[in-house]
Each structure stands twice: as structure tokens, then as C-alpha cells.
Amino acid sequence: MITLTRIDNSRVTVNADEIELVEAQHDCIVTLRSGKRLIVRESPAEITELVVEYRRKCFIERYSSTS
Numbered sequence: 001m002i003t004l005t006r007i008d009n010s011r012v013t014v015n016a017d018e019i020e021l022v023e024a025q026h027d028c029i030v031t032l033r034s035g036k037r038l039i040v041r042e043s044p045a046e047i048t049e050l051v052v053e054y055r056r057k058c059f060i061e062r063y064s065s066t067s
Contacts, residue, residue: 002050004030005041012038016051 003013007027014030021031022044030038031045042050 002047004038004047004055006048007039007041009041012040014038016054019047019051020048 001013001018003011006012014032018034019030019033020033021028021029023031024044027039028041028043030040030046032038040047
């Protein structure tokens with residue numbers, strides 16, 4: 001899960017695996033698999049980094065517990 005900031009400064013937590021598309025127009029638009037669209041303050045690069053960090057954390061937790 002990653003937390004993003006909506007355009008009105010409210011926070012929303014999104015399942016990173018449900019993100020289908022991130023578009024940078026005047027604002028950054030995140031489209032989820034369901035078709036729901038979120039307008040957020042983070043840039044596409046920031047969202048990408050958040051997703052990478054989330055997946056890295058999941059990977060580390062999964063494989064460090066099996067050792």
C-alpha cells in the first residue's frame with residue numbers, strides 16, 4: 001500500500017498493485033484497475049519510487065522470513 005496526497009491535500013492509501021496508469025498532465029492522474037481515477041499532488045516519478053519501495057519491502061519481508 002502507498003499513501004498519496006489528493007489535490008485537496010487529503011491523504012489516500014492505495015493498493016500499489018491496483019495502479020494501472022499514471023499520467024502527468026496539468027495534474028498527476030492515477031488510474032486504478034477498477035477505472036477509478038485519482039488526481040494527486042505527487043509526480044509520476046515520486047509515485048514510481050513509492051511503488052518500488054513498497055515492492056522492495058514486500059520482497060524483503062517475504063524472503064527474509066523464509067531463511
